[in-house]
Every structure is written in C-alpha cells, then in structure tokens.
Amino acid sequence: PSDKYTGLVALALRVQRHRLVAMTVADFDFRLLAENWFQHAQRADTPAIVHALDSEAFDYLTARGVATHNGTDNLLAWSSTKLQRHIQRALAEKHMAAAALVASGLDVLMLDSTHVLVRSPIAYFSAPQLAAVDLLAPRGACNAQRQHAGCSVTWNSLFLRGSAPAPRRDRILRYMQAA
Helix, strand or coil, X not given: CCHHXXXXXXXXXXXXXXXXXXXXXXXXXXXXXXXXXXXXXXXXCCCEEEEECCHHHHHHHHHCCCCEEECHHHHHHHHHCCCCCHHHHHHHHHHHHHHHHHHCCCEEEECCCCCCCCCCCHHHXXXXXXXXXXXXXXXXXXXXXXXXXXXXXXXXXXXXXXXCCHHHHHHHHHHHHHC
C-alpha cells in the first residue's frame, strides 16, 4: 500500500468503530448493489465504505450519501499489468485497498457488494476468543486431506486484523501483497 490510498484510509478512519470497517468495491455496473450493500450495513449499525472503481460510480454513490472513495486512478494503474480482464483488475484493487486499510491499523471486513449484513459484526470480531485470528476466510466444501494449503477459500469475503501488533500486521500485508 502506498500514498495512493491516503483518501481511502482517511475515509475509513472517519467511519470506523472499534478499529473495524466493512469495505466493498463497485464500478458503474455494480453501483446499485453497492448502494444496497451500504444501506444494509447502516441498518446493521456497521461502519462501512465503498471504494469506487470509476468516477461514474463515485459520483452516483456520493450523491446518495454513501461513504465512498474515488479509486479510479488506482484501478487504471492495473491496466499496465498482466491482468487483462476488468474483473481481474477490480479484484486485485479490492485486495490492495484492503491491505492499505490494514497497514493503517484498521480491522477490515472486506465483502462483495452482493453480501448483505443483517447485524453488526463488531461484537463477533471483538470477542476474546478471536483475538489471535489475523485473517479469516470462509471455505467451500473440499477434501482437507488432499488440499493442505486450504480448502476452496472464498476470496470475496475476508476479515483482516490490522489492529494486531506490528509483526502480525506485517505478515498479513506480505500475504495480501503476495496473493
């Protein structure tokens, strides 16, 4: 994460509670889903932000009161990489934006805009028994004895503990950047 995310970090720091923020990304095609996602997060009393991947989505969401950061330039920077498809660049940008929030010391609940929060996740992720958890990802069905590196990890939903001590946080960042 670099200074390209200072606006995103500033927005997240304004809305966070208990060092936690929920985040999704959206481009123009997903602006309505992101608006719905944000409204449900608000109803569930969850601090939430949208990282807009183009100016049109940013303008639309901002006009509707959604806490939104304009990540147009960040997404465009991926065009010079080997990632050919828009969805590949969008997913890479979502993960780097989440890593920037982790680097700032925030816990991040990164969700797809199709996920709908029905209650606040703050108490769950603040529970003492989860204090040692740095990264939490849901898994699909698989044979754990054959897949030692993980079982069908679902990367569109991640919890990342940026409030962990620096050595743990650095390990999370290295993992996110390598992934």
